[in-house]
Amino acid sequence: MKENDVVNWMYEKTQALLNETGTMGDMEKVLNKVSKEICRKALEHLTQEKAIKQKLICHKCKCSMNVKEHNRQREVITSFGKINFVRSYGFCVNCDEHSFPADAALGLQEHAPASPRIQEISALTTLRIPAGQAETDLYRLTGIKLCASTLHREARRQGERALVLRDNDELATQTPEGVAKLSANATVPEKEFTLIIEIDAWNIRERDNWGQTKILQKSGEGTKRWHWVYTGTVFRLDQRCKTISGRPVISERGYVATRKGLEGFQRQLYAEALQRGMLKARNVLILADGAVWIWNIATDRFKEAKQRVDLYHVKEHLWDLAAELHGKGTEEAREWVRPFLQWLKSRKDGALDIIESLQEIDPNVYTANQQKILAREINYLDTHKNRMDYKNGKAMGEPIGSGAIESTCAQYQRRFKLTGQFWSLAGDEAFLALATIHRNKRWNQLFSHDLN
Numbered sequence: 001m002k003e004n005d006v007v008n009w010m011y012e013k014t015q016a017l018l019n020e021t022g023t024m025g026d027m028e029k030v031l032n033k034v035s036k037e038i039c040r041k042a043l044e045h046l047t048q049e050k051a052i053k054q055k056l057i058c059h060k061c062k063c064s065m066n067v068k069e070h071n072r073q074r075e076v077i078t079s080f081g082k083i084n085f086v087r088s089y090g091f092c093v094n095c096d097e098h099s100f101p102a103d104a105a106l107g108l109q110e111h112a113p114a115s116p117r118i119q120e121i122s123a124l125t126t127l128r129i130p131a132g133q134a135e136t137d138l139y140r141l142t143g144i145k146l147c148a149s150t151l152h153r154e155a156r157r158q159g160e161r162a163l164v165l166r167d168n169d170e171l172a173t174q175t176p177e178g179v180a181k182l183s184a185n186a187t188v189p190e191k192e193f194t195l196i197i198e199i200d201a202w203n204i205r206e207r208d209n210w211g212q213t214k215i216l217q218k219s220g221e222g223t224k225r226w227h228w229v230y231t232g233t234v235f236r237l238d239q240r241c242k243t244i245s246g247r248p249v250i251s252e253r254g255y256v257a258t259r260k261g262l263e264g265f266q267r268q269l270y271a272e273a274l275q276r277g278m279l280k281a282r283n284v285l286i287l288a289d290g291a292v293w294i295w296n297i298a299t300d301r302f303k304e305a306k307q308r309v310d311l312y313h314v315k316e317h318l319w320d321l322a323a324e325l326h327g328k329g330t331e332e333a334r335e336w337v338r339p340f341l342q343w344l345k346s347r348k349d350g351a352l353d354i355i356e357s358l359q360e361i362d363p364n365v366y367t368a369n370q371q372k373i374l375a376r377e378i379n380y381l382d383t384h385k386n387r388m389d390y391k392n393g394k395a396m397g398e399p400i401g402s403g404a405i406e407s408t409c410a411q412y413q414r415r416f417k418l419t420g421q422f423w424s425l426a427g428d429e430a431f432l433a434l435a436t437i438h439r440n441k442r443w444n445q446l447f448s449h450d451l452n
């Protein structure tokens with residue numbers, strides 16, 4: 001049969017189903033339906049053929065397995081509808097495990113109904129919008145009928161797979177061979193470059209004790225509902241540019257987001273920095289606000305890196321101090337703070353000059369509380385004084401604010417704070433891993449058919 005015959009056959013079939021008033025939209029819809037059934041049958045054929053070809057080899061030890069049964073049936077939901085095929089099932093004596101080699105070769109997961117395309121569609125749509133909304137949109141856009149619970153379950157399953165990959169990267173950071181391997185993944189320019197790492201955290205809402213709220217409240221314990229999601233972003237300085245309209249953008253960068261604690265975050269951030277070329281960078285710069293945990297990580301994990309505290313956070317501290325000493329929103333406060341803000345940006349040792357000035361203030365002109373706050377702010381500036389080289393940073397074209405990580409957190413939050421549907425540590429972490437592997441443009445590690 002020639003291609004033309006297929007076209008004619010589809011044309012006739014479609015035309016018979018159309019009525020006079022139909023628009024092109026109707027033609028598209030009917031054609032989609034007609035071709036879908038053809039595709040479904042062809043896919044069923046191809047799937048069966050591939051399944052038959054698979055030898056009964058154990059996926060772990062690569063030894064021959066004992067045949068347990070031939071012709072075991074399996075039904076799969078595909079983008080063209082449901083298909084059925086049969087395959088063989090074996091037992092590995094070495095590994096003491098049953099398996100279906102054909103399933104693995106086809107990219108199917110155990111006890112899961114979805115084909116790789118459906119796995120991917122579920123994962124991607126659920127990352128964008130809650131499964132309940134995705135159900136209708138998906139049907140409308142593609143004609144694929146998947147109920148919300150299937151979408152959610154499949155997306156979660158893909159998240160679990162993303163977690164396994166992430167855990168492997170984390171593990172790799174523990175050995176020199178692993179570090180070398182991660183580092184080899186980096187594509188870096190030939191010329192010298194600076195790597196920027198920005199760090200922050202945001203809150204996620206979870207139900208730790210589902211169904212026990214009232215009991216726990218009565219006992220006075222309450223439920224811990226809010227958890228930190230530690231977040232990082234990694235990019236090269238030369239990947240930071242501006243759009244024609246002048247908006248700053250980063251052409252490519254890496255992401256890390258986890259609510260599993262600082263230890264995990266530290267390893268994940270290290271793994272990501274390695275994969276973005278950290279070992280080949282001439283300079284590494286860490287930018288963040290003043291949070292203590294961040295600078296502990298910086299000192300622990302990124303010893304060689306230069307540290308910089310976000311300029312806007314420092315300014316905020318100075319403005320708050322001005323308000324304390326001279327009244328919020330007053331001309332006096334503005335006058336008082338103005339030179340300090342100027343020094344921060346224009347003097348080589350602006351921070352030291354500010355500290356010195358503040359130390360010279362006669363404390364007796366202020367109340368006891370004001371003195372306490374003054375001392376606290378001097379201490380803040382003193383703690384971070386070596387992280388405030390804004391003049392030099394600006395001259396080198398480096399960022400002096402941590403805007404990139406703030407927008408990263410906002411992007412994650414836009415999805416993760418949407419609904420109450422993610423409410424367990426396991427569920428959240430799986431979806432965070434899924435969102436992150438997608439952002440990192442490593443989607444094809446999950447879906448080898450991805451066009452990338």
Ligand SMILES: [Zn+2]
Nearest residue numbers: 058061092095
């Ligand atoms: Zn085996």
